[in-house]
Amino acid sequence: MPRMGMGPCPAKIMIVGEFYGEHDERSGEPFMGNSGAELNRMLHEAGILRTECYLTNVVNARPPRNDLAAWMAIKKKDQTSSHVQWGDKWVLPIVVQGLERLQREIDLIKPNVIIALGNLALYALTGAWSVLKWRGSQLSTPSGIKVIPTFTPGSVLYQWENRAAAVLDLKRAAKERNTKEYANTPNWNFLVRPSADEAYRTLRSLCDQLDRKEVEWIDFDLETRAGHIACAGISWSLEDAICIPLMCVEDRNGYFALDEEAAIVFQLYRLLTHPNVKVRGQNLLYDAQYTYRHWHFVPRVAQDTMISHHTMFAGLRKALDFQASMYCDHYIYWKDDGKTWSHDVGEDQLWRYNCIDCVRTREVGEVELAAIEAMGMQEVEAFQQALFWPVLRAMQLGVRVDTKRRSELAMELQEELAKREQFFIDLLGHPLNPKSPTQMAKLFYNDLGLPPVMSRAKKGVPAHVTCDEEALMKLRLKEPLIGPLVDVILQYRQIGVFLSTFIMMPLDQDSRMRCSYNICGTETYRFSSSKNAFGSGGNLQNLPKGDE
Numbered sequence: 001m002p003r004m005g006m007g008p009c010p011a012k013i014m015i016v017g018e019f020y021g022e023h024d025e026r027s028g029e030p031f032m033g034n035s036g037a038e039l040n041r042m043l044h045e046a047g048i049l050r051t052e053c054y055l056t057n058v059v060n061a062r063p064p065r066n067d068l069a070a071w072m073a074i075k076k077k078d079q080t081s082s083h084v085q086w087g088d089k090w091v092l093p094i095v096v097q098g099l100e101r102l103q104r105e106i107d108l109i110k111p112n113v114i115i116a117l118g119n120l121a122l123y124a125l126t127g128a129w130s131v132l133k134w135r136g137s138q139l140s141t142p143s144g145i146k147v148i149p150t151f152t153p154g155s156v157l158y159q160w161e162n163r164a165a166a167v168l169d170l171k172r173a174a175k176e177r178n179t180k181e182y183a184n185t186p187n188w189n190f191l192v193r194p195s196a197d198e199a200y201r202t203l204r205s206l207c208d209q210l211d212r213k214e215v216e217w218i219d220f221d222l223e224t225r226a227g228h229i230a231c232a233g234i235s236w237s238l239e240d241a242i243c244i245p246l247m248c249v250e251d252r253n254g255y256f257a258l259d260e261e262a263a264i265v266f267q268l269y270r271l272l273t274h275p276n277v278k279v280r281g282q283n284l285l286y287d288a289q290y291t292y293r294h295w296h297f298v299p300r301v302a303q304d305t306m307i308s309h310h311t312m313f314a315g316l317r318k319a320l321d322f323q324a325s326m327y328c329d330h331y332i333y334w335k336d337d338g339k340t341w342s343h344d345v346g347e348d349q350l351w352r353y354n355c356i357d358c359v360r361t362r363e364v365g366e367v368e369l370a371a372i373e374a375m376g377m378q379e380v381e382a383f384q385q386a387l388f389w390p391v392l393r394a395m396q397l398g399v400r401v402d403t404k405r406r407s408e409l410a411m412e413l414q415e416e417l418a419k420r421e422q423f424f425i426d427l428l429g430h431p432l433n434p435k436s437p438t439q440m441a442k443l444f445y446n447d448l449g450l451p452p453v454m455s456r457a458k459k460g461v462p463a464h465v466t467c468d469e470e471a472l473m474k475l476r477l478k479e480p481l482i483g484p485l486v487d488v489i490l491q492y493r494q495i496g497v498f499l500s501t502f503i504m505m506p507l508d509q510d511s512r513m514r515c516s517y518n519i520c521g522t523e524t525y526r527f528s529s530s531k532n533a534f535g536s537g538g539n540l541q542n543l544p545k546g547d548e
Helices: 022-027 033-045 093-109 119-126 153-158 160-175 196-211 258-272 284-295 305-312 320-327 348-374 378-386 388-397 403-428 437-447 469-478 480-503
Strands: 013-019 053-059 084-086 089-091 113-117 146-150 189-191 217-225 228-235 240-245 278-281 301-304 515-518 528-531
Touching (some): 022 033, 033 160, 089 093, 113 160, 119 146, 146 160, 217 258, 217 348, 228 258, 228 348, 278 284, 284 301, 284 388, 301 348, 301 378, 305 320, 305 378, 378 388
Parallel strands (some): 113 146
Antiparallel strands (some): 084 089, 217 228, 515 528
């Protein structure tokens, strides 16, 4: 008979993990050992007693090597005749049996909320996959039972930076234990397919209110496509937002007629630059690049939520969905909606996504300002937000580049590459491309007969034969005779990277280099740099030294 879980029956809170660990298998109880102890600590911090919860797993057994891949075909090539289809996954019968047992437990326990720990539990209960995306979301089973997913305690021990988010997710579950339905579901009022008159009147009304100083904060967000503005979102409350479409797959000429679009963009200009407005957004240095290039103005930015979050928690993720999972009263992951729209789905999904971005940004921003005040960090926040304007100015002006000297350097480096290419021919009797993993592996492990060096396994990437810099240095220690060859290969790679990444860094038409500078780039408050929104510039903080 399949093993059941442990805990009171009925219970308001049910905790569902993926499968047994080593200590669980030994004791026959879920969540034992170090992972269980960490779960107990996180539950305590969230205001939940373990004794009030019913604890179980999708499968109350332990897979070989503690690896879910032993029971589930992660890739199509891993499928065997023993696997059976489960949704869009292929699993062994032990998983199906666990699902049947889990459903009986849910019917017996009758929980108000289920905490799903890990991908397998999330998928079994909701059909969604990826706890990294969906953690903290207020989801439901097909039968309507509330589900809040988060990280497994084992993964928290492995990646400690996820612990704070996991505790927040448990606190969200604690608030939901006394009711059968989510009580805080927002009542959003979105206008996602406005007529030209509706869009114009909405923006004009907001401008009139600003004239009377009735509205101060406006939340703003752009969606972009192919270097142009696809749509613009505006919200003025936690429930109200409008998406103003500009690009439209239904009509290659655009959503509005040319004169209508001109009038609407002018009203956007009036609204977003009004003397009484405070514009809030997420990563507005990106959006401002577009408004400046295409509309020739920059909104009166008063708060960038990414900067506010960075002020308080510089080491945490900065994405809007992560902030919303921390600060919003009601939260469901939505960011994939902006990536999955298609001609078949229609652009209403993208336009609604734009509105959600706006209202989420508003709630996040309001909570962040209150938290900053409670933490006494107003001066730090003011300084960080004030950096927006000089940084944007630097991005707009760019850096003048001596194109003549740039071309000379490019020629010098190409000559150095040619010298090393000739070295390979003279030494090996044939050309060699040091950037080709196949050619490099053939040279060192087949032709020269050296023992293969394996890369370190990373999440989602198994260990494999490699000829990266670390591997070449190991081979050099084992066989000193290949030292000169390894040196030239590494030089060739370094020169190639310096040439393509830095010397030939993309410039704008006026021969200036314009990068994006990220105020929230590092945990130490140092800026980072990258290509700008239109493909110019690049990473300036990792320029090689002259002797490399």
